[in-house]
Amino acid sequence: MNDKLRRIDPLIRRVEERQNAVAKEYANKIRALSAQEQRLNDLLRFCDEYSQWPIGDSISPAQIGNRQAFRGRLGEAVESQKKQVDNSRSQAELERVRLTVVSRERKVVDKLADNYREEQRRVEDRLSQRQLDDYAVARHGRRAEEDAE
Numbered sequence: 001m002n003d004k005l006r007r008i009d010p011l012i013r014r015v016e017e018r019q020n021a022v023a024k025e026y027a028n029k030i031r032a033l034s035a036q037e038q039r040l041n042d043l044l045r046f047c048d049e050y051s052q053w054p055i056g057d058s059i060s061p062a063q064i065g066n067r068q069a070f071r072g073r074l075g076e077a078v079e080s081q082k083k084q085v086d087n088s089r090s091q092a093e094l095e096r097v098r099l100t101v102v103s104r105e106r107k108v109v110d111k112l113a114d115n116y117r118e119e120q121r122r123v124e125d126r127l128s129q130r131q132l133d134d135y136a137v138a139r140h141g142r143r144a145e146e147d148a149e
Contacts, residue, residue: 002123004116008109015109019102026099029092036088040081047074 050071059067 002116002120005113005120008113008116012109012113015102015106019099019106022095022099022102026092026095029088029095033085033088033092036081036085040078040085043074043078043081047071047078050074 050067
């Protein structure tokens with residue numbers, strides 16, 4: 001293994017570790033977004049269910065006031081949860097972008113390593129060819145000496 005490949009191996013490992021860490025963080029952000037969206041859906045469903053007035057029941061003015069106040073608090077909770085969802089979505093998008101950047105870095109480092117390997121293969125091929133050429137010349141030289149004798 002040539003010096004260039006030995007020097008790039010630690011870089012490859014660090015980029016792989018970083019890519020794995022960012023991928024895990026992205027997965028965590030996606031799970032958090034999913035949980036926030038589920039909470040929002042639950043709140044919206046609860047609001048919808050709570051907005052239905054009981055049929056046939058008589059409701060006092062105090063109950064109407066309480067119900068309206070509670071619906072107001074539910075509306076605030078929904079708006080707050082929407083902000084949480086938006087925030088989680090933004091964080092997930094940021095991690096997706098980071099993962100894209102790290103993946104590109106990984107491709108660059110892998111390409112560089114491939115180029116170094118190809119360069120090493122060419123050097124080895126030239127050395128091997130030179131050895132074969134030297135052997136052929138030496139053998140041809142011996143035959144020429146034998147023929148001359």
